[in-house]
Amino acid sequence: xxxxxxxxxxxxxxxxxxxxxxxKRASKFKSNISIEKDGMEVNAxxxxxxxxxxxxxxxxxxxxxxxxxxxEAVESIVExxxxxxxxx
Amino acid sequence: xxxxxNIMGNSKSIKxxxxxxxxxxxxxxxMVAGFNGLDREVRxxxxxxPAFVLTGYTEHFPAYSLQVLGNREMNYxxxxxxxxxxxxxxxxxxFSIPCIIITRGYQxxxxxxxxxxxxxxxxxxxxxxxxxxxxxxxxxxEDKLAPEEIIHxxxxxxxxxxLLFTGVSGIGKxxxxxxxxxxxxxxxxDDVVRVKRRxxxxxxxxxxxxxxxxxxxxxxxxxxxxxGFLYGIRALRLHKRVEVIVNLREWNAEVDYTRTGxxxxxxxxxxxxxxxxxxxxxxxxxxxxxxxxVAMNHILKEMGIDTAKILNSELIKLMKKQAKKxxxxxxxxx
Numbered sequence: 001x002x003x004x005x006x007x008x009x010x011x012x013x014x015x016x017x018x019x020x021x022x023x024k025r026a027s028k029f030k031s032n033i034s035i036e037k038d039g040m041e042v043n044a045x046x047x048x049x050x051x052x053x054x055x056x057x058x059x060x061x062x063x064x065x066x067x068x069x070x071x072e073a074v075e076s077i078v079e080x081x082x083x084x085x086x087x088x
Numbered sequence: 089x090x091x092x093x094n095i096m097g098n099s100k101s102i103k104x105x106x107x108x109x110x111x112x113x114x115x116x117x118x119m120v121a122g123f124n125g126l127d128r129e130v131r132x133x134x135x136x137x138p139a140f141v142l143t144g145y146t147e148h149f150p151a152y153s154l155q156v157l158g159n160r161e162m163n164y165x166x167x168x169x170x171x172x173x174x175x176x177x178x179x180x181x182x183f184s185i186p187c188i189i190i191t192r193g194y195q196x197x198x199x200x201x202x203x204x205x206x207x208x209x210x211x212x213x214x215x216x217x218x219x220x221x222x223x224x225x226x227x228x229x230e231d232k233l234a235p236e237e238i239i240h241x242x243x244x245x246x247x248x249x250x251l252l253f254t255g256v257s258g259i260g261k262x263x264x265x266x267x268x269x270x271x272x273x274x275x276x277x278d279d280v281v282r283v284k285r286r287x288x289x290x291x292x293x294x295x296x297x298x299x300x301x302x303x304x305x306x307x308x309x310x311x312x313x314x315x316g317f318l319y320g321i322r323a324l325r326l327h328k329r330v331e332v333i334v335n336l337r338e339w340n341a342e343v344d345y346t347r348t349g350x351x352x353x354x355x356x357x358x359x360x361x362x363x364x365x366x367x368x369x370x371x372x373x374x375x376x377x378x379x380x381x382v383a384m385n386h387i388l389k390e391m392g393i394d395t396a397k398i399l400n401s402e403l404i405k406l407m408k409k410q411a412k413k414x415x416x417x418x419x420x421x422x
Contacts, residue, residue, distance in 0.1 A: 013407035016348045016400040024344055047347050051399070056407035 002070040005062045010084035014055040018085040019047050025076050031067025033077070044077065101129040102232045104187045104210050107154070111228060115221050117212045121201040122187070125208035130154050130186045133229035135222045137161060141183070142176040151183040154225060158218030162194045174199050181207055189225075191218040234284040234291075235358050243276040243292040243328060244268050246383035250328040252281065252292060255336035260369065262305050264336065266315075267376035274325040275315050278305045283330055285358040293327035332363050332386050334379060339368040349385075349396040 008014060014022070026033045026044040033044035037059060042049030044063070055061055061081070065073040080086075105126035111117055131152040138155050140146075142164060157165075165173050177200050180188075187210040190196055196204075196211060204211040214221055242253040242261040246268055253261040262278055269275050277294035284291045296302050303315045303324050315323050333355050345368055346353070355364040365382050367375065388395065 012404050013411070015404050015407070016350050016396065020347045020350075023347055051403055054403060054406050054410065056411040058411055 001064065001066045002074050003062055003064040004074050004078050005060055006078050006081045007060050008055050008057055008081060010087050011057055012087075013057050013059070014050060014053065016047075016051065018080075018087065019050040021080055021085050022050055022077055023047050025080055026073065029065070029067070029069045029073035029076070031065040031070045031073045033063065033065045033073050035077075036062040036064060099131075100233045100235070101131045102229070104128045104130060106232075107187075107225070107228070108210070108212070111225065115214045115216055115224055117189070117214050119210060119212050120196055121204035121211035122207070122209045123205075125187070125204075125210045128184075128186045128208075128210065130229060131233070133226055133233050135226050135229075137218075137222075138180050139164070141180050144176075144179070146179065149183060151185050153186070154229070155180070155185050155188045156218060156222055156225075157188060157190045157194070159192060162190065162192075165197065173197065177203060181209060185209060187212065189214055189221065191216060191221050230286065231284070234286050236282055236284040237358055238295060239281045239283055239292075239357075240279070241281050242278045243281045243330065244379075245274040245276060245325050245328045246379055247273070247387065249332060249383040249386050250276070250292060250330045251332050251334050251379060251383060252283075252330045253334050253336060258308070259336045259338070260375065261336060262307055264375045264379065266305065266307060268379060269315060269319055269323045271376060271380070272322070273380075274323055274328075275303060275305075276325045276328045278303075278315075283357060285360060288360060290330040290357060290360055290362070291327050292330045330357070330362065332365060332382060333357075334382060335364060335366045336369060336375070337366060339370045343368070348400075350400065352389075 010018065022035075023045055034041050035044050035050060035053065037053045037055055040053060041064075042053060044050065053061070063074045063077050065071075067073075103126065107130060108117060108119065108126065132150060134150060134153050136150045136153040136155050137158060137160070138149070139161055141149050142161060165176060168176060177197070181203050188200075188204065189212045191214050193213065193215040196213065201211060203209075239252065239254070240257075241255075242265045244251050244253070244265050253264060255261055265275055265278060276292060280295050281292045282295045284293075294302060304312055305315055306312050345366060353364045353366070354361040356362075363386065367378055369375070385395070
């Protein structure tokens with residue numbers, strides 16, 4: 001298992017577009033990937049789950065992956081979050 | 089708008105003979121001269137009243153159009169002296185016009201008849217009033233001259249929304265349509281659909297050369313079936329506006345399918361943009377249910393309710409509220 005915590009930096013937080021970007025990236029990996037926020041954990045390959053976390057700017061999420069490509073999976077999503085989903 | 093478009097850009101044409109035969113009874117057309125000119129072609133749905141040409145102004149004259157002589161034109165010509173009248177008629181007939189229709193039961197001047205016979209320009213009379221005749225012929229020509237395209241697909245009316253299914257042969261377009269018909273929706277055409285542009289909308293219909301082919305379907309493994317016999321009249325529709333294109337395709341893991349529905353994908357048919365929905369086929373998916381959903385969601389969007397957008401903007405509001413709370417908490421700690 002591999003995990004990393006990141007802070008949401010983009011102004012609008014994780015709304016529909018960033019969420020679908022996360023799903024797109026997550027779906028490319030074989031590992032089970034989940035995202036945690038305030039004790040709630042959802043599947044990173046599910047749009048509705050990610051939206052329900054309502055990750056606002058400044059909040060922290062933990063990306064957890066388990067499987068053969070766990071490290072690459074987590075790093076790929078962290079990179080997306082840190083670059084503000086290439087939105088701004 | 090559409091009229092000038094038709095004059096300029098339409099390459100389709102229809103023979104005067106067909107216009108005559110198709111409308112003879114409807115507006116009581118009688119042919120009085122130019123019997124050898126029935127092969128002349130009409131290339132515009134615009135019906136012209138050639139008053140300007142008769143009075144002498146010949147620029148911008150729509151010679152491709154059907155020419156209608158009504159109250160004004162006939163009374164004007166009547167008022168003229170014989171020589172001037174003949175000159176006016178010559179001016180009109182100097183253009184290669186498809187035909188002339190005299191309305192309100194006016195009888196043609198002998199000179200007009202004689203010249204139409206000499207030049208093989210069909211001349212008709214009709215008893216009705218000019219406006220109604222123009223209207224009837226305009227709609228008729230608009231339909232006959234509309235730009236069209238033949239599309240390999242299946243058109244079904246689902247909850248009043250025309251869904252045009254596309255996809256490679258054997259993907260299951262007919263089977264999907266059959267499923268929808270079994271659920272109470274209506275089949276317009278299977279396999280080959282003629283799509284016509286009328287104004288800013290597209291109308292789809294079957295292209296069967298004869299009535300005997302209408303609403304037949306080939307279902308793989310079963311053969312040819314007649315939807316009308318099997319499901320009754322409620323399962324059939326002759327034509328329908330095409331509103332959404334549903335592309336059925338095999339599941340491909342490499343393709344990113346629409347997940348949020350925030351963006352509407354469009355496809356262009358005959359110059360009109362239509363929403364395109366791509367449905368990947370996977371065993372166990374009920375395509376008919378998905379298609380009903382596509383139709384209902386389209387109606388909802390037309391009514392101004394875009395679920396994905398509404399949820400997204402509510403979510404953004406919620407996150408803004410949360411962000412403010414966090415700042416306050418941090419301030420409290422100081």
